[in-house]
Amino acid sequence: MSKTLSSLDHIKVAVLIPCFNEAKAIGDVVHGFQQALPNATVYVYDNNSSDNTIEVALLAGAVVRRERQQGKGNVVRRMFADIEADIYVMADGDDTYDASAAPQLIDKMVSENLDMVNGRRISDAEEAYRPGHKFGNKLLTTLVKMFFGSGIDDMLSGYKIFSRRFTKSFPSLSSGFEIETELTVHALELRMPIAEIDTVYGSRAEGSESKLSTFADGFRILRTIAILIKGERPLQFFSAIFSLLILGSVVLSIPIITTYMQTGLVPRLPTAVLVTGMVLLSFLSLACGLILDTVTRGRQELKRLQYLNVPNQLHIDTTEKDD
Numbered sequence: 001m002s003k004t005l006s007s008l009d010h011i012k013v014a015v016l017i018p019c020f021n022e023a024k025a026i027g028d029v030v031h032g033f034q035q036a037l038p039n040a041t042v043y044v045y046d047n048n049s050s051d052n053t054i055e056v057a058l059l060a061g062a063v064v065r066r067e068r069q070q071g072k073g074n075v076v077r078r079m080f081a082d083i084e085a086d087i088y089v090m091a092d093g094d095d096t097y098d099a100s101a102a103p104q105l106i107d108k109m110v111s112e113n114l115d116m117v118n119g120r121r122i123s124d125a126e127e128a129y130r131p132g133h134k135f136g137n138k139l140l141t142t143l144v145k146m147f148f149g150s151g152i153d154d155m156l157s158g159y160k161i162f163s164r165r166f167t168k169s170f171p172s173l174s175s176g177f178e179i180e181t182e183l184t185v186h187a188l189e190l191r192m193p194i195a196e197i198d199t200v201y202g203s204r205a206e207g208s209e210s211k212l213s214t215f216a217d218g219f220r221i222l223r224t225i226a227i228l229i230k231g232e233r234p235l236q237f238f239s240a241i242f243s244l245l246i247l248g249s250v251v252l253s254i255p256i257i258t259t260y261m262q263t264g265l266v267p268r269l270p271t272a273v274l275v276t277g278m279v280l281l282s283f284l285s286l287a288c289g290l291i292l293d294t295v296t297r298g299r300q301e302l303k304r305l306q307y308l309n310v311p312n313q314l315h316i317d318t319t320e321k322d323d
């Protein structure tokens with residue numbers, strides 16, 4: 001046994017499982033994490049299930065609680081607020097994630113003193129990880145990398161391990177599946193130490209159905225990314241608007257300037273007025289970006305201080321030798 005895993009006796013681990021109509025799978029999920037992490041407490045948060053998810057979870061030995069506000073984001077916000085632990089293991093209740101990989105993820109977190117370890121999904125089963133979902137995940141993850149930095153290749157994975165200071169400094173705003181994006185951006189924005197490990201991703205239990213809508217949830221995640229860019233990268237966001245308005249005004253002004261140079265007249269007065277308005281709006285947008293960038297930096301400093309204010313219980317003295 002590694003030194004890290006043998007040192008987990010003093011660390012409180014909580015397994016968090018958000019659930020909605022997962023009666024077919026939740027029993028196996030709970031048993032899987034109980035076997036992988038015998039000293040952890042498994043919490044199942046039911047989100048208005050209409051089947052017997054609660055009864056099955058209780059019978060399996062989980063601590064069951066309820067969140068009435070619909071949506072995974074609302075459930076995650078409630079779980080982070082309610083549960084007190086040193087390490088939080090979060091996975092979906094559909095039995096697609098490999099519970100036996102949890103000790104490896106925790107070992108990675110504790111040995112390197114990380115704040116988040118992401119379970120990158122690896123699957124050969126097309127029905128488990130459909131090409132459309134895989135493409136959308138890659139596209140959205142690439143967008144986040146462009147604006148917030150690299151470090152995560154499978155942003156939308158529901159299998160994540162968090163430290164206490166991550167969960168208690170996370171200002172959750174999302175209500176649905178876009179919560180995965182917000183979690184990743186929070187880690188990247190504060191430049192937390194993070195890592196990613198390959199984990200097996202399997203097919204859903206027979207008889208259970210995915211709650212993810214490819215297009216509807218995809219657009220919601222894309223909207224969330226845009227909002228986060230505007231809020232956390234305002235200079236880049238408004239500079240893009242500035243560039244588009246300036247480019248449009250230049251294109252529209254070319255025939256006006258050409259005609260004026262040839263005749264000395266401005267026959268297209270409405271277009272000239274439009275160009276003038278676009279130029280004014282472009283510089284107004286740039287000014288907004290500069291001002292909001294200053295405000296955002298101050299807010300980021302406060303978020304960083306709040307993050308550092310939460311005690312870190314994961315430190316292990318790696319200079320000691322194994323017995």
